[in-house]
Amino acid sequence: MSNKEKASLPAKPKRTFAQKLQRANSxxxxxxxxxxxxxxxxxxxxxxxxxLWIFRYVCYDYNGMNAYYTGTRNFxxxxxxxxxxxxxxxxxxxxLLKIVFIIPLALIMAVLxxxxxxxxxxxxxxxxxxxxxxxxxxxxxxxxxxxxxNGILNAILRSTGIISxxxxxxxxxxxxxxxxxxxxxxxxxxxxxxxxISGMAGISEDVYESAxxxxxxxxxxxxKITLPMLSPMLKIILMLAITGAxxxxxxxxxxTQGGPNDRTKVMFLYIYQLIFGSNTADPQIGYGTVLSLxxxxxVGLVTAVYQFxxxxxxxxx
Amino acid sequence: MSGGKGVYxxxxxxxxxxxxxxxxxIALLTLYPIIYVVLGSFKxxxxxxxxxxSIFPKHFVIDNYIQAWEQADFATYTGNSVYLAxxxxxLSLLLSSMAGYVFxxxxxxxxxLIYGLxxxxxxxxxxxxxxxxxxxxxxxxxxxxxxxxxILISAGGGxxxxxxxxxxxxxxxxxxxxxxxxxxxxxxxxTFYRVMLPVLKPILATVALLSxxxxxxxxxxxxxxxxxxxAKRPLTVGVNMLKNAGDGAAAWNIMFAGATIxxxxxxxxxxxxxxxxxxxxxxxxxxx
Numbered sequence: 321m322s323n324k325e326k327a328s329l330p331a332k333p334k335r336t337f338a339q340k341l342q343r344a345n346s347x348x349x350x351x352x353x354x355x356x357x358x359x360x361x362x363x364x365x366x367x368x369x370x371x372l373w374i375f376r377y378v379c380y381d382y383n384g385m386n387a388y389y390t391g392t393r394n395f396x397x398x399x400x401x402x403x404x405x406x407x408x409x410x411x412x413x414x415x416l417l418k419i420v421f422i423i424p425l426a427l428i429m430a431v432l433x434x435x436x437x438x439x440x441x442x443x444x445x446x447x448x449x450x451x452x453x454x455x456x457x458x459x460x461x462x463x464x465x466x467x468x469x470n471g472i473l474n475a476i477l478r479s480t481g482i483i484s485x486x487x488x489x490x491x492x493x494x495x496x497x498x499x500x501x502x503x504x505x506x507x508x509x510x511x512x513x514x515x516x517i518s519g520m521a522g523i524s525e526d527v528y529e530s531a532x533x534x535x536x537x538x539x540x541x542x543x544k545i546t547l548p549m550l551s552p553m554l555k556i557i558l559m560l561a562i563t564g565a566x567x568x569x570x571x572x573x574x575x576t577q578g579g580p581n582d583r584t585k586v587m588f589l590y591i592y593q594l595i596f597g598s599n600t601a602d603p604q605i606g607y608g609t610v611l612s613l614x615x616x617x618x619v620g621l622v623t624a625v626y627q628f629x630x631x632x633x634x635x636x637x
Numbered sequence: 638m639s640g641g642k643g644v645y646x647x648x649x650x651x652x653x654x655x656x657x658x659x660x661x662x663i664a665l666l667t668l669y670p671i672i673y674v675v676l677g678s679f680k681x682x683x684x685x686x687x688x689x690x691s692i693f694p695k696h697f698v699i700d701n702y703i704q705a706w707e708q709a710d711f712a713t714y715t716g717n718s719v720y721l722a723x724x725x726x727x728l729s730l731l732l733s734s735m736a737g738y739v740f741x742x743x744x745x746x747x748x749x750l751i752y753g754l755x756x757x758x759x760x761x762x763x764x765x766x767x768x769x770x771x772x773x774x775x776x777x778x779x780x781x782x783x784x785x786x787x788i789l790i791s792a793g794g795g796x797x798x799x800x801x802x803x804x805x806x807x808x809x810x811x812x813x814x815x816x817x818x819x820x821x822x823x824x825x826x827x828t829f830y831r832v833m834l835p836v837l838k839p840i841l842a843t844v845a846l847l848s849x850x851x852x853x854x855x856x857x858x859x860x861x862x863x864x865x866x867x868a869k870r871p872l873t874v875g876v877n878m879l880k881n882a883g884d885g886a887a888a889w890n891i892m893f894a895g896a897t898i899x900x901x902x903x904x905x906x907x908x909x910x911x912x913x914x915x916x917x918x919x920x921x922x923x924x925x
Contacts (some may be wrong), residue, residue, distance in 0.1 A: 349824025352743050355735035355829070359796055360751060362732065366793030367758040369774075370767035432660055437653075445911050446664045449671065452907045452914065454854030457899045458875045460672045460880055460892070470688030474672065479690050506667065514915055538652070567762060570857050574877055592765040596861060605769060612766040619762070 374613060380606040384597075387606065394610040403582060404611060407590040408618065413497065414572075414586055415565035418504050423561055426509045427554075430516030431542060444517070448510035455507055459574035464501045466490050466575075490576050493583040500572050500584050507571065508564075512557060520546065521551030555630045562626055566619045587615045671900065674786030678702070678897040682890035701894040709891050713868060714875035715898060717784060718853055719872050724788035725795070726845050732796045733844050734837060737803025738829050742815060755797045768861050775862070784869050787859050788852070799844045806840035807833070842865050843913045846906065850914075853903050872899040 344350050378394060380387040394517075398404060429447055433440050450458060451505030466489035467474050477483045489499045523546065531541050547554075569589040572578065578593070594608035673692055677685060678701055680694040705711040740752060771790055775781040814836070818828040834841075856873045863870045870878065876895035879888055907914060 326776045346824075348743075349745070351824065351826040351829075352739050352745065354750070355826070359732045359736035359800065361757065362789065362793035362796060363755060365774075366771065366790050367761075367767075368754070370770045371758070371763065373770035374763060374766060390808060403748065429660075429663065430717060432656060437657075443660050443664055444915075445908075446667055448911070448915060449904070449907065450667060452850060452903055453671070453900055454856060454873045454903075455655050456854070456856035456877055458670065460877055461670050461896055463880065464677070464889070464893070465673065467688075470686055471864070472688065472690065473690050477692045506670070510667070563762075565835070569764070574880075588764040592857070595766050595769050596864075608766055608769075612763045616761070616763050 322416065374609045377606040378613070380602075382605040384603045384605060390606070394607050397607060398465045398610055398614065402592060403585070404587070407578075407585045407587045408580060408615075410464045410497070410582075410584065411566060411588075411618075413584040414501065414504075414584075417497070417501050418508075418565045418568075419558070419561050421501070422505050422509050422512060423558065425505065426512035427516050429509065430520060431546060433513065433517055434520050444513070447513055450507045451511045454505075456569040456574050458507055459503055459571035463490065463500075463505075463575055465530070466499055491580050493580050496576055496580055496583045500575055503571055503575060504565075504568060512561060515557045515560070516553070518552070519550050519557070522553070524551045558630075559623070559626060563619060563623060566622065587611070587618070591615060644654065654805055671904070674896050674900065678890070678893040680890065680893070682888075685889040685893065690877055701890040702898075703900070705891045705894040709879065709888075709895070710867070710875065711872070711891075711895055711898060714870055714872045714895075717869055718871040718873070718899070721784055721788060721791075721855065722849050722852035724785070725791045725855075726849040728788060728792040729795060729799050729851075730841060731877055732792065733799035734834065734841060735747045735829070736796070736800045737807055738833055738837075740800065740804045741807035742812075755800060759797045765857060765861075768858060769803035772861055782869065783864065784859070784862075784871075787855070787862050791852055791855050791858060792848070795848060799848060802844060803837065803840055806837060810836055842910075843916060846910055846913050849906070850903060 341350075377387065379389060379391060381390045381393075382388075386550060417584060433444050433447075464614060465471055468474065468486050468488035468491060471489070473489065474483070474486045478486070481633045487495060489495050527545055527549070528541065531545055536544065569586050572584055572589055573592065576584045578589050591608050591611050592610065597603035638738060670693075675690055676860045679697050679699065680701075681696055681698055682701070684695055740748070768790075771786075772781065775786045778786075780786040810833075814832060815828055818832045823831060853871075854873065855871070856877075859869075859871050860877075863874055867875075867878075872895065876892055876899060879892050879895065
């Protein structure tokens with residue numbers, strides 16, 4: 321409505337506003353607004369704002385109190401930061417090893433659960449149980465199990481004669497990464513098993529029945545029917561597993577704090593220690609924001625490469 | 638396969654037996670750490686410090702719990718965990734039921750944009766760095782000493798999944814129900830409050846459980862917020878702080894008791910309602 325019209329009809333706008341309000345109220349527009357507003361507000365504050373905030377400090381040296389402009393120094397530092405690129409390498413190593421073990425295990429357990437024999441409900445409930453428990457607490461329990469001197473794992477291995485000397489599972493660079501991965505597999509395979517089970521629920525019983533009539537055994541059924549029919553779901557699950565594995569760091573923080581000698585320091589753990597400081601160093605937030613963005617890009621690239629190959633696989637199969 | 642029927646079935650029996658054994662071994666390995674810490678929490682500290690292969694306590698003592706509860710502040714930690722978990726749960730229920738209903742039933746300008754924003758921020762993950770601005774914001778608002786800010790952030794981070802869950806469930810409910818309510822004189826909000834909430838019960842049960850678990854198990858977030866504020870620590874943080882305290886070795890019994898206190902309530906809820914947990918997970922993965 322233009323100004324001219326407003327001037328010529330002074331009473332109307334006011335009335336229309338009241339009417340508008342009433343109409344909006346009766347149609348539920350006002351209720352809609354107030355029902356959606358809390359979620360949107362929280363999204364803006366807890367997700368959008370921190371994301372935009374990151375860009376504010378990429379060119380600064382910021383320790384939580386004072387910020388100094390440093391130009392491109394954060395970027396050049398990143399390029400020559402061997403610990404960071406080391407942590408990127410550890411992230412790939414961790415993610416790869418975790419996925420190589422957790423996905424086949426989850427798939428095997430899902431296939432076994434899918435046979436619906438007596439007690440499989442109970443087994444399923446047990447396998448899923450670790451995902452209910454806080455990763456921080458279960459990681460702590462594993463530090464007791466892995467403890468070098470009085471840990472029960474060493475005690476059992478020694479009493480059965482498998483090892484003769486205690487192994488410092490979390491403190492020895494040779495075993496630390498494997499220990500961390502074992503905890504990750506323990507805590508996560510039930511999750512992926514459930515995804516696979518729900519994927520298999522979509523495969524019709526008729527297919528299995530006709531396979532049985534044709535005399536296919538269990539393994540043949542798995543390779544020729546379950547796996548091909550599961551492949552769209554498998555791609556999604558793999559995708560979730562990859563992005564999930566790249567983001568893990570809280571259980572590693574509890575188990576080894578990235579040690580020994582940074583052997584288990586994954587990139588998000590390295591960034592966490594930069595952002596919030598550690599016992600020995602002040603926070604380096606500006607530098608941390610640059611690494612965070614780089615890490616996000618790395619995860620994005622991995623996802624894109626994976627998607628590319630998953631699609632290629634589609635063409636072949 | 639040339640063998641007779643009898644041979645075949647014995648073979649099948651052996652294979653089935655082996656598979657069952659395999660399932661059993663994996664189940665025992667899965668349960669072992671949980672049983673180990675629960676039983677270990679009744680061991681004397683001396684026994685824990687010496688080690689040994691036995692998972693059962695030599696002498697069954699509950700002294701660890703009394704010590705943890707009275708001397709190591711676990712009463713406070715447990716209270717904080719309960720507050721945190723219920724806070725996140727209630728807030729998540731409120732947010733997701735209302736927003737999920739609106740996303741399913743209303744059309745308005747900017748809806749696609751807002752919805753897209755929720756989806757986008759499920760995938761944009763910059764890790765722990767996002768806690769820094771929120772921590773600084775909380776200091777500015779003088780909310781950094783209260784667990785309420787932790788509740789808000791935790792619920793804010795988890796709400797997208799729950800909104801999608803409710804929206805997906807809502808989409809499967811016929812619109813005729815809304816229209817009938819409207820004809821009976823219900824306003825939009827009344828339709829939601831009186832008609833839809835009861836219908837949404839099953840999915841809200843799932844949201845309640847998942848968000849309760851989320852709040853109860855939250856670690857890095859409360860760790861950052863209670864770094865200098867011991868009185869506000871939840872169990873996950875409190876028990877781990879004990880481990881990092883340096884003299885950690887001496888307090889194994891208290892840590893075992895603390896870990897058990899952190900595990901048992903959520904495990905009990907899981908055993909009572911495992912169906913909802915598992916359903917929620919699959920619904921979230923497929924529809925979300």
